[in-house]
Amino acid sequence: QVQLVESGGGLVQAGGSLRLSCAASGRTFSTYVMAWFRQAPGKEREFVASITRSGSNTLYGDSVKGRFTISRDNAKNTVYLQMSSLKPEDTAVYYCAGRLSYASTRRDEYNRWGQGTQVTVSS
Numbered sequence: 001q002v003q004l005v006e007s008g009g010g011l012v013q014a015g016g017s018l019r020l021s022c023a024a025s026g027r028t029f030s031t032y033v034m035a036w037f038r039q040a041p042g043k044e045r046e047f048v049a050s051i052t053r054s055g056s057n058t059l060y061g062d063s064v065k066g067r068f069t070i071s072r073d074n075a076k077n078t079v080y081l082q083m084s085s086l087k088p089e090d091t092a093v094y095y096c097a098g099r100l101s102y103a104s105t106r107r108d109e110y111n112r113w114g115q116g117t118q119v120t121v122s123s
Helices: none
Strands: 004-007 010-013 018-024 033-039 046-051 058-060 068-073 078-083 092-099 117-122
Touching (some): 004 092, 018 092, 018 117, 033 068, 033 078, 046 068, 046 078, 058 068, 078 092
Parallel strands (some): 010 117
Antiparallel strands (some): 004 018, 018 078, 033 092, 046 058, 068 078, 092 117
């Protein structure tokens, strides 16, 4: 099983960009479908994006389509989330997650989670 560690969060002004990384331990990273979720204070954890094992297919939540891009590098055991045109409502703790089956937008279908990284967008 993989262990996941996110990095790259921080404070950014509205309209700015940030890239999150999620490094996975273990030799089975390429067998995992990977995703990003986020959770703002007082809100439920929300699907952001997912990517298939090969990286050939991606899914995005409606609120981030056209602004965020998920990608992965299986040689580096890392999945990325490039965030652009950031808005204050993007402020949240961002989590990467993995599962061995097909891509899903449901948080309860992912069984590997990182500890999260805080993203704060100021207006």
